[in-house]
Amino acid sequence: MSSDVIASQFGPQLVQGSQRSDADGGPELVQLLTPEGERVEHGSFSFGEGMSPDEEAALVRGFYRDMVLTRRIDVEATALQRHGELGIWAQLLGQEAAQIGSGRALRPQDFVFPTYREHGVAWCRGLDPLQLIGLFRGVDQGSWDPHEHNFGLYTIVIGAQTLHATGYAMGVQRDGSVGTGDPDRDAAVVAYFGDGASSQGDVNEAFIFAASYNAPVVFLCQNNQWAISEPIERQSRIPLYQRALGFGFPGVRVDGNDVLATYAVTQAALQRAREGQGPTFVEAYTYRMGAHTTTDDPTRYRLSSDLENWKLKDPIQRVKVYLTRNGLVDQQFLEAVDAEAEELGERLRAGCRSMPDPHILDVFDAVYAEQTPELADQRSSYADYLDSFEDAAAAASTGALENAEGSR
Amino acid sequence: MSSDVIASQFGPQLVQGSQRSDADGGPELVQLLTPEGERVEHGSFSFGEGMSPDEEAALVRGFYRDMVLTRRIDVEATALQRHGELGIWAQLLGQEAAQIGSGRALRPQDFVFPTYREHGVAWCRGLDPLQLIGLFRGVDQGSWDPHEHNFGLYTIVIGAQTLHATGYAMGVQRDGSVGTGDPDRDAAVVAYFGDGASSQGDVNEAFIFAASYNAPVVFLCQNNQWAISEPIERQSRIPLYQRALGFGFPGVRVDGNDVLATYAVTQAALQRAREGQGPTFVEAYTYRMGAHTTTDDPTRYRLSSDLENWKLKDPIQRVKVYLTRNGLVDQQFLEAVDAEAEELGERLRAGCRSMPDPHILDVFDAVYAEQTPELADQRSSYADYLDSFEDAAAAASTGALENAEGSR
Amino acid sequence: MTKMTLAKALNAGLRRAMEDDAKVLIMGEDVGKLGGVFRITDGLQKDFGEDRVIDSPLAESGIIGTAVGLAIRGYRPVCEIQFDGFVYPAYDQIVSQVAKLHFRSQGKVRMPMVIRIPFGGGIGAVEHHSESPEAQFAHTPGLKVVVCSNPIDGYWMIQQAIAADDPVIFLEPKRQYHADKAEIDEAADSSAVYPLFASRVVRAGNELTLLAYGPMVKVCLASAEAAAGEGRSIEVIDLRTLSPLDMGLVLDSVRRTGRAVVAHEAHVNLGIGAELAARITEECFYSLEAPVLRVGGFDTPYPPARVEEEWLPDLDRVLDAVDRSLAF
Amino acid sequence: MTKMTLAKALNAGLRRAMEDDAKVLIMGEDVGKLGGVFRITDGLQKDFGEDRVIDSPLAESGIIGTAVGLAIRGYRPVCEIQFDGFVYPAYDQIVSQVAKLHFRSQGKVRMPMVIRIPFGGGIGAVEHHSESPEAQFAHTPGLKVVVCSNPIDGYWMIQQAIAADDPVIFLEPKRQYHADKAEIDEAADSSAVYPLFASRVVRAGNELTLLAYGPMVKVCLASAEAAAGEGRSIEVIDLRTLSPLDMGLVLDSVRRTGRAVVAHEAHVNLGIGAELAARITEECFYSLEAPVLRVGGFDTPYPPARVEEEWLPDLDRVLDAVDRSLAF
């Protein structure tokens, strides 16, 4: 049997070469604002429908402001890490549109399960960026209340949160908050994850559970082309959004550097979920312009020309050009945003440096809702042990004083 | 936004109702021999190409014999369990064609990673059925040498073996035994698994690794409609073979009760693998006519009408009708097969009953290739402990003797 | 008062927990129509519906991971792992998520989840169906680990575990499911029953303390009985809780008897017996007449069924350890 | 003789193992061009090619599961788990497949696999990057577990682990990777080096035995030094192998000194210290002047970085235990 025959038996040859050589994201990419700042139409998705031109402009200006401030958070935190104030920082540089576009499509009752890089989404949910900075500084592992902002804690074990999102969505179903038609009630859940994460068993199990129960969850994958040093080809040889087809729900690839398109596509996917139509996979096709984290050195594994290419598609720049060219912002607005960013930067620097360190004894109290006797014992023994040093120090200093007195 | 608009945005509505209500397997089912024993043509797959009519008939007669004997193994083992000779038995009743069709498509250098139900494939690989029976009797956990028959040990943790198969296939690649064109060298690997298993993270990770490295592996899923009490709809809302599309390699649904079609499709998939064209997903659409295992009670969860329906599609019956109606067998052949089955049954009954139990002390020697001092110690302490009973028993019987003597 | 096996008692306890709190959900493989392979959830889906008794896809990490999300949403999931050996695909979700979310969030997130695991051997099963994974969970801060050994405890402990606001690994000795029946007073005041995280003296004695849990409680009681026949007075403690350990009761006993033997099916190496031996020795150094001895599964994988009776600690092996301790 | 850090020594050891045996493969996340996040595999893909130094998809179960298949095919995979906390998705493959295949097949299948895990804390990392999972693996029959503590051991032990025919969990103390340098004699006769499954006295003493491994060896040596300043003679043993334990050496020492303290970063509860305490007490009951004391991580999840120095056992906490033991 020749390979030709075999190939045709199983349909077209599916093995593809490097899909990323097509760095534009290919023909399936949903785009509404080009890198050059031109609005374009798309057959299925549109931005601004049902809004007045003023409302629409205000929304886009808001995106612009969000993205500038988010980038500023990122830049400040990176600098703080360089100055030894943070243990590490996971940069989002280049992914602002993917995060602001999707984050702004959320309603208050929706719930987000993030990775460790969703600083822009956190911003949209109303978290104080200092709460993110505290985690990377090492004063806690996330100080926000997930229920206050409907924004879960950062999750570091790759993919684990996609199952949490699916389970939460099953809870939303059980609460009867799907498909009622009440826009303040019907809720959706978003699971953020990366291209690398798509290889984890947990993520694929999340697809299976979500499909099986038709859960109101949106799988929002930021394909930033890299999982640390591994290119997307290592994880999938076909465009990632097509993964969803294998599980029986729709997938779509959107230009993740286009805030309008990301907003429109996410909004539609969320709406599907809220209406009871089940899960959707959204691949936000973007690029991690920075290092994986502040400890990473991307020059070891990727070409600088790649980065240069992607700089031309900067998510903030294209919105700025669009707003300016169409007279939707004036210089005053742009300057105000810059000033706000300055102020924010200052606040973060000062806030970070003045963060109190945690106390070791508090660690013992956080393990259980109902403390155990043995852990309470460990706590009090350790407190005694620590006290013995203070006693010793006190004794020593008294001793020193006595000595001093004695030597008088 | 109305649901209609949303649905159309993401393409056709993908959520499907019960796919199994279509118990024929749907239009995508590859079938070459109908339940009524009629040969039919298929656009992509054919049986017997390049063979003389005699060769072809001999092959089909062989399938028939294999299936009858396999069913006999199953029936005997089930009976042995009922008589308390086995702890449990996993029946394959109804899945004979899926196993013999795929098993006979293998070449000696191919390697199989089975679940716990692949008795028919084991038969094709030349295992003595008593080796299977021994496992379920509890004398060992698989006594065959995987390297002798290129047939791995039964794997009970659902899905784990699909990764082993993929890794083994990566080894085949590294040995340069793919795509050389030498029919005695190029090798493929088959991972057997069930419909339920398709939900495990491991199985989906196996798809990812296999696709990423283009490994020469065939994923052979026997969709027998049930994972214990759970119907296939719990695991997937689209036909299972389509799962492969999400990972970028071909999937095909074959009538798993049609031995000719299963043979043809598996052979083509194996050939793709051997030629270096990478993984294929074969869904053998079949039905578990028995219970999940001898401890299961399927009346608790499924309709007897379902079973009756599937009886009409019995994999052995249709081959018998085909062979008889076309004069490809005579009564003598059929009787010889039945006699062989009788003989096999007797051998299994006797062989099972006379199997020696394992010795507890051997357990200590099987843990490591290089025994550890601490385990050697445990072994000898336990040996001493056991001896102490024998000594006591000996002393007791000597004592009894003495007493007897004393009472003389 | 109703006479029930452990299996039936667990079923009744689950039913009552579901009646008491609409947020209680049951999840797992085959827990619906089939009622679980051991029938512990028998009839519950019929009465509480598919939304509360959820047959899951065949994926343990998925079961525990979605249960985490349900717990965050305010539910109290009770997850069934079909057999001990199949908990490992969910191990990551259990030790890195379930165990840590309260700590990570400094109490802002609670994980009132119960993970039921039929465990232990002695039922003539094939591989992976007879494991004793308790030490691994007890070693993991953030989890609580309890084990029932009889129908009455089964009935009450499962309800207490579900009511607890921390994640509880709930181990059920599968070979006891249908072994014995006991009278259960379902009308008893639930707030007055023996507390969940407490051990219990199940036979008083003064020469040696025998520590056990789950399937070994019965074996140890029989051993104590046999020893009594030889004039020896053995105290038997049913530990019931493995994390936290209820050391107060244990130490009181050992200080009285001066000797301790721990028995479990799990591998001796790094089993619960190791921790008990270390703690008892540290706390009762001068009261001990003999080192704490351990009887347990050998440090081999669980063996084929035809040899499991010799592998599992039994009356004779427990007595042997008791004798060695008394002879020290 | 070359001066190397532990990181460099491991790299050199891996390189030599790959040169010596073409069946040795390296697998893991980012092990290729990046050379791993700790650069332990730096340069190996360049020299041995993508077929032998394999960047894997981001899935730990997939890494170990495919390594099982490669081992069955005759390869000797060396898998890197990027950080301790990320080994759990592979836990099922490790404990139910890697650990059991030799047993299941009665030796017909061998699993000559090494699973390298950078482990332990003290590097100021975020959650899941500072775990000490050794007890869980040591509790699992079928695995062997070793830990290196210095560059010379790193260089030789990794080669010995790769040459071993059993699966070896190879723990690397990540905070030691770049801490110290040592002279390594690469030309030494490899058959003459200290055996893999053997502990070693790294400081002689006669009043108390301090047992440690990995990152705690250095801390314990410093504690012994400090104690020497106060006239106390402490013996320090680098355990090196946690499964099997090398009890001969340990017991010899404790019989001489009469006192033992075990130190590790892992949670004390059911940590390696528990097993050592139980075995030492059983074997040296009449030689012990004090119970075996344990110093370790508290029974809480690993805390945020800004408080890890107080959580981790340090010189003072080890000395405190030494003092308590001596005062007993």
Ligand SMILES: Cc1ncc(C[n+]2csc(CCOP(=O)(O)OP(=O)(O)O)c2C)c(N)n1
């Ligand atoms: C289970 C697990 N394995 C490994 C890691 C280490 N790790 C952290 S981020 C990362 C790459 C993730 O890539 P991707 O999913 O694409 O997300 P991105 O970082 O690009 O946003 C890895 C391997 C981890 N956190 N969890």
Ligand SMILES: Cc1ncc(C[n+]2csc(CCOP(=O)(O)OP(=O)(O)O)c2C)c(N)n1
């Ligand atoms: C990880 C794991 N979970 C649960 C089980 C228990 N179990 C054994 S077989 C089975 C159903 C498997 O269904 P399927 O994959 O369709 O295979 P079939 O038995 O139908 O051939 C289950 C849940 C197991 N063996 N492994």
Ligand SMILES: [Mg+2]
């Ligand atoms: Mg990425």
Ligand SMILES: [Mg+2]
């Ligand atoms: Mg099935």
